[in-house]
Amino acid sequence: MRLSGLLRTKSINADHSLGGPALRPVLGPVDLTLLGIGAIIGAGIFVLTGVAAATQAGPAIILSYLVAGTACAFSALAYAELAASIGGCGSAYGYSYAGLGEIVAWMIGWDLILEYSVATSAVAIGWSAYADNALEAVGLALPAVLQQGPLEGGWINLPAALIVLTLGVLLSIGVRESARVNAVMVLVKLSAIAVFVIVAASHVEPANWSPFMPFGWSGVMGGAALIFFAYIGFDAVSTAAEEARNPQRDLPIGILVSLAVCTVIYILVAGLLTLVVAYPTLNVGSPVADVMLRLGYPWAAGVIAAGAIAGLTTVMLVLYYGLTRVFLAMSRDGLLPPLFARVNPRTATPVRVILLSGLLMAAIAGFTPIGQVAELVNIGTLAAFFLVCLGVIWLRYTHPDLPRPFRTPWSPLVPLLGAAACLYLALQLPLITWLRFGLWLALGLVIYFAYSRRHSALAVAESGA
Secondary structure (H helix, E strand, O other): OOHHHHOOOOOOOOOOOOOOOOOOOOEOHHHHHHHHHHHHOOHHHHHHHHHHHHHHHHHHHHHHHHHHHHHHHHHHHHHHHHHHHOOOOOOHHHHHHHHOOHHHHHHHHHHHHHHHHHHHHHHHHHHHHHHHHHHHHOOOOOOHHHEOOHHHOOOOEHHHHHHHHHHHHHHHHOHHHHHHHHHHHHHHHHHHHHHHHHHHHHHOOHHHHOOOOOOHHHHHHHHHHHHHHHHOOHHHHHHHHHHEOOHHHHHHHHHHHHHHHHHHHHHHHHHHHHHHOOHHHHOOOOHHHHHHHHOOOHHHHHHHHHHHHHHHHHHHHHHHHHHHHHHHHHHHOOOOOHHHHOOOOOOOOOHHHHHHHHHHHHHHHHHOOOHHHHHHHHHHHHHHHHHHHHHHHHHHHHOOOOOOOOOOOOOOHHHHHHHHHHHHHHHOOOHHHHHHHHHHHHHHHHHHHHHHHHHOHHHHHHHHO
16 A cells, blocks of 8 residues: 555545534533543542552652643643644544544554543442442442452452443433533532542641652652553543534633643642651552541541542543544544444434443453553553644644644644653553553554555545545
């Protein structure tokens, strides 16, 4: 196949909807911001904060969050420009198709499918642990064989599978309804965080910040690489472009405001955690609730546990949503079978994609131990961010007259810094993660050359010309 075919690009704002119903534009700036907060605040604040402080950075974990947040900010600015100028429900996949070529778009779309599906399954397993604790607390504990998959000695992780299927039903009903549920859950978890802040503020011991940087600057950067997982999700906001009422204005607001709010919250909670107790004691599965128990506030620990369940629920909801929209965009373009491009005319949702992906993710969450495979989420996200940053630079060169309602400031410096930061953080990940990622991309290339390159809407148009 000629190189020009591999690098053919889709016209910006092209429509390959296969004549079916469009998605319904019902989301405003508040909805999009809450989607971002819903996706970002979850395991990062309720789990990773303590682990990273105890094993990587100590009290300097606040600097780790600042570093990771700054790296994400560079990428977020790039996302905001492309979301406002190109739009579409495909996020980084769509931007790559418009600027970098079909083969690059396929690989990044394939990458996003991995990122969102594995992340949703991994979070579902974490959610299950909290749900099991809650059920046990009210005397309704599940049998052990229904709390773990076959490879861990059980039959199925039933709560993990059920929550994925439940969210699939919600997403099938409609995006407006899903956004309302997300808003309620976000309010619950922000209220839980507020309880922690109020209680912890009266138990501050400045001596716990000495030494402030016990692992040195390398520890700060190692912590940043670890907690980068905490920021994953803001990019899912860009998959809502087709369902935003005013995407040119509202998408940049949703992306940037949610990232800024969550960064402040992360730094505040991390700072209080390490001020209230000694950082080596934070290496536990639920550090925020654990600190409340140690301070003698069991009721606060209960509130925080409820907030953690709500937080993990919204993370799954938004990542699941993002997965279905990327899948839909790729199917519309012919890179995946067109039967997945159907939108239900009554609910204006891609029900087939939602249910198929839900069944697959429920099976992963219910029957497999995610373990280190979850690290694939980090490298997949970094790859997407890296290409989006490069895409801003390339489109400024190839399409200088493209209307840009939002422009990344100080370009090309900011997108170059974003690409460099993503590459640096990716290099901190272990070799086995790179090997697994390479195998996934190799599988994607097989599918592309066996099916997608001949069935893409652009290829069909060329052959009929």
